[in-house]
Amino acid sequence: MPTILGQNQYGKAENRVVKITRDGDTHHIKDLNVSVALSGDLDDVHLTGSNANCLPTDTTKNTVFAFAKEYGIESSEQFGIHLARHFVTSQEPIKKARIRIEEYAWERIASSEANSKFIGADEVNHSFARKGQETRVTQITFDGEKWEVISGLKDLVVMNSTNSEFWGYIKDQYTTLQEAYDRILATQVSARWRFNWTDDEQRMPNWERSYEQTKKHMLEAFSETYSYSLQQTLYQMATRIINHRSEIDEVRFSLPNKHHFLVDLEPFGLKNDNEVYYAADRMYGLIEATVLRDGATAQIPVDMTNL
Structure with a gap:
C-alpha cells in the first residue's frame, strides 16, 4: 500500500542548562529546560536512510550549551531567538526551527544575623533556593522570515x-x-x-x-x-x-x-x-x-x- 510522509521534525528534547553569571561576588542564575525541533528538507532521511541533510541531535544539544556561554541568557525568549535563528540560517536543509523552553526560578537565601557581618549584606549573594511557584515557558518558531513567540x-x-x-x-x-x-x-x-x-x-x-x-x-x-x-x-x-x-x-x-x-x-x-x-x-x-x-x-x- 503506498504511503506519503507527512509533517515531521526532529531534535534534542529537554536539554537542562544552568547559566551562572558572576557579577563580582554577586551571582545570578538562569535555569532552563530547552527542547529543539527542526524541520525542512528531510524526506531522504526517512525514505532512504540518507543522513546528508540531517544535523545530529547531539549537535543541537551542544549548540544549546555553547550559546549559553557565547550569548548568555538574558531571557528565555531572547535565548530561544538566538537558537532558532542559528539553526535556520546556518543549515540550508533546515527550513524551520521550534524552540520550547521551561524556566525554573530561584531566589536568594537570606543570611543569618551572624553571617551577615562576614558578607556585609542581608542576602547571601551566591546561595539560592528553588522557588515553589510557577514554571515559566516559551516557544519560539522561526521559518527564515517570520517569528512566532508564545510565552x-x-x-x-x-x-x-x-x-x-x-x-x-x-x-x-x-x-x-x-x-x-x-x-x-x-x-x-x-x-x-x-x-x-x-x-x-x-x-x-x-x-x-x-x-x-x-x-x-x-x-x-x-x-x-x-x-x-x-x-x-x-x-x-x-x-x-x-x-x-x-x-x-x-x-x-x-x-x-x-x-x-x-x-x-x-x-x-x-x-x-x-x-x-x-x-x-x-x-x-x-x-x-x-x-x-x-x-x-x-x-x-x-x-x-x-x-
Whole structure:
C-alpha cells in the first residue's frame, strides 16, 4: 500500500542548562529546560536512510550549551531567538526551527544575623533556593522570515477564599450539586500568550518586563473579580492582559477548578460556617478558553497549555 510522509521534525528534547553569571561576588542564575525541533528538507532521511541533510541531535544539544556561554541568557525568549535563528540560517536543509523552553526560578537565601557581618549584606549573594511557584515557558518558531513567540506559565496555584458564587445553572435528574453563594475559588493556572512581534527587524518587547507585568495583571484580575463562575474569572484575567499589554494579541488559559467542598460536621454536633473544607484533587472541572485582541486571529494551538 503506498504511503506519503507527512509533517515531521526532529531534535534534542529537554536539554537542562544552568547559566551562572558572576557579577563580582554577586551571582545570578538562569535555569532552563530547552527542547529543539527542526524541520525542512528531510524526506531522504526517512525514505532512504540518507543522513546528508540531517544535523545530529547531539549537535543541537551542544549548540544549546555553547550559546549559553557565547550569548548568555538574558531571557528565555531572547535565548530561544538566538537558537532558532542559528539553526535556520546556518543549515540550508533546515527550513524551520521550534524552540520550547521551561524556566525554573530561584531566589536568594537570606543570611543569618551572624553571617551577615562576614558578607556585609542581608542576602547571601551566591546561595539560592528553588522557588515553589510557577514554571515559566516559551516557544519560539522561526521559518527564515517570520517569528512566532508564545510565552506563558504553568503550575501557578491561586485561591480566593471568598467573593465567589456558583448558582443558577442547569439542573436535571442527575444534578446533585448545591448552589453556592460564598465558596472558595481555586485553580492551577496554565496560560499562554502570543506576542504580535513577528519580524526580527522590528523592535523586540522587553521580554523580562513583559512577563512580570503580564503575570501581575493576571493575578490582579483574579483577585479583584467578584466571580460567579471560573469562566467569568478567566475572561477577566485574559482581558486585563490584552488591555494593558499592547505587545500581546492572544491569551489562552487552561484552568482546572481545584474544588473545595464544605465538610459535613453535623454528625459531630459542630456547625461548619464556611470554615472547614475538603480539598479534592480528582475529579475536577476543566475550564479552557482563548481571548483575542479585536481583529486578531487565533494561533495558539489548543494543546499548548499541556506542554
